[in-house]
Amino acid sequence: MYLSCAISLLLIVYPLLQMALIPRTAQGHGWLRPAVGVVELSQCIIQAVPLSARKATGGSSEGIASFLQLPHFSEAVVKKIARKKVRTFQDLRDMTMEGRAQLLTQAAGFSPAEVQDVEMVLEMMPSLTVEVTCETEGEDGIQEGDVVTVQAWITLERRNGLIGALPHAPYFPFHKEENFWFLLADSVSNNVWFSQKVSFMDEATAITAASKTIQETMEVSGVSAKETSEAVKRTIEKVRGGSRLVMGRFPAPTEGNYNLTCYCLCDSWIGCDKKTNLKVKILKRTRAGTRGGLVSEEGPIVEDGIEEEEENEEDYDDYESEYSEEEEEEKDTKKKGPAANGAVHNKGSSSEGSGSDEE
Numbered sequence: 330m331y332l333s334c335a336i337s338l339l340l341i342v343y344p345l346l347q348m349a350l351i352p353r354t355a356q357g358h359g360w361l362r363p364a365v366g367v368v369e370l371s372q373c374i375i376q377a378v379p380l381s382a383r384k385a386t387g388g389s390s391e392g393i394a395s396f397l398q399l400p401h402f403s404e405a406v407v408k409k410i411a412r413k414k415v416r417t418f419q420d421l422r423d424m425t426m427e428g429r430a431q432l433l434t435q436a437a438g439f440s441p442a443e444v445q446d447v448e449m450v451l452e453m454m455p456s457l458t459v460e461v462t463c464e465t466e467g468e469d470g471i472q473e474g475d476v477v478t479v480q481a482w483i484t485l486e487r488r489n490g491l492i493g494a495l496p497h498a499p500y501f502p503f504h505k506e507e508n509f510w511f512l513l514a515d516s517v518s519n520n521v522w523f524s525q526k527v528s529f530m531d532e533a534t535a536i537t538a539a540s541k542t543i544q545e546t547m548e549v550s551g552v553s554a555k556e557t558s559e560a561v562k563r564t565i566e567k568v569r570g571g572s573r574l575v576m577g578r579f580p581a582p583t584e585g586n587y588n589l590t591c592y593c594l595c596d597s598w599i600g601c602d603k604k605t606n607l608k609v610k611i612l613k614r615t616r617a618g619t620r621g622g623l624v625s626e627e628g629p630i631v632e633d634g635i636e637e638e639e640e641n642e643e644d645y646d647d648y649e650s651e652y653s654e655e656e657e658e659e660k661d662t663k664k665k666g667p668a669a670n671g672a673v674h675n676k677g678s679s680s681e682g683s684g685s686d687e688e
Contacts (some may be wrong), residue, residue: 359519361512368510371596377500378599391417395600398497400446406437418600422451450497452488455529457603459483461513461591465581466549472612473584479513479523481575482567483593492571493530496597505597506530511575512592513607522589523579532568539564539574546576584613 373380373394382394393407395418413436415421421429426448433439433447460482465475485492496507509527514520528535543564547557564574591605 361514361516361519361521364510364512364521364524365592365594368594368596368602369599372599375496375498375501375505375597376599377498391600396421398599399450400499401439401443402447409436412436422454453491453494453497454487454598455507455595455601456486457483457509457593457595457601458486459511459591459593459603459605461605461607463513463607463609466546468616470612471581471609472616473581473614475581476578477581478578479576481511481513481591482572483509483511483527483575484570484572485529486571493532498597507598508596510592510594510596512594514590514592515587516590517588523577525575525577527573527575527593529571529573535573536565536568539568542574542576581611584611586610 369383370380372378373383376394376398378394378397380394382397383392385392393404396402396407397404410421410432413432415424415432424432429448430441430444433444434441439447461479462481463471463477463479465471466478468475471477487494494507496505498505507529509529511523511525511527512521513523515522540561543560544557547560552560568574587609589607589609591607593603593605595601
């Protein structure tokens with residue numbers, strides 16, 4: 330028992346060690362492949378599917394892992410339906426319900442109850458669409474050093490009509506909610522430009538966050554209050570329809586053309602991830618901006634304060650000099666005062682002396 334547990338733990342830890350040893354780029358952002366690998370490992374753990382099932386086989390370039398998460402499926406069943414030219418999991422999902430039932434009944438030997446179990450799970454699986462834009466707010470193009478705003482709408486649909494739902498994971502021992510990760514990355518350099526977690530479970534929180542973001546964006550752009558209100562209403566309807574807003578900012582890299590990939594990864598289902606290509610052109614820096622650093626608005630105020638302090642110090646020095654001069658004059662007067670009085674006194678005494686002499 331302990332040996333089997335140790336082997337299972339080793340099978341989980343070893344891929345993580347391999348991903349941790351992937352070389353990083355000089356910028357230190359090369360974590361795209363490790364991130365995707367960790368999410369794929371999470372999918373296999375939750376669906377109780379071996380990680381080796383993701384390896385490409387003769388009949389499928391994406392492996393058979395996505396098939397094995399369906400009830401009653403095995404490697405033998407996958408080989409049987411592959412002979413009917415259903416080689417990928419998406420091929421199976423794209424079939425009509427009648428065609429799929431006929432395939433599973435005749436080729437795989439499923440009973441009507443087993444076919445119904447498969448249909449129930451397929452109805453729960455999400456389908457994703459992603460719309461992404463990147464721009465510099467208030468400018469025609471993106472230049473190196475700009476603060477780029479990325480905005481993405483991720484829409485989720487299920488055949489059963491639900492938006493937020495728990496995944497089918499009969500062998501996972503804990504309560505598990507679906508989580509999605511949005512990554513904007515350069516797959517060639519392995520750099521992730523932007524990432525954010527997305528959840529479809531809490532609709533009220535999503536409405537509040539999306540409405541606030543759209544309202545702030547519209548107000549900054551200077552549109553009227555009526556247009557802002559209409560945009561917020563459209564946003565609320567979109568969120569209630571199964572969409573989630575992803576918005577963030579990142580600094581534009583150096584000049585060049587970049588072929589980016591938008592990933593929307595689910596941590597609970599295998600074969601439901603979505604990838605979208607996005608081309609971004611970064612122009613050479615020509616306009617003035619904050620590339621050299623931000624200038625504080627309080628700068629002149631601070632300088633005025635310094636000048637005022639310097640003027641106060643000068644006035645204080647003048648006051649001290651005047652006070653010291655007056656003090657010195659007063660001291661000189663005091664010194665001369667007793668000498669004059671003494672002279673008068675001496676004159677009096679001398680007169681008295683002369684008077685006594687005369688007497």
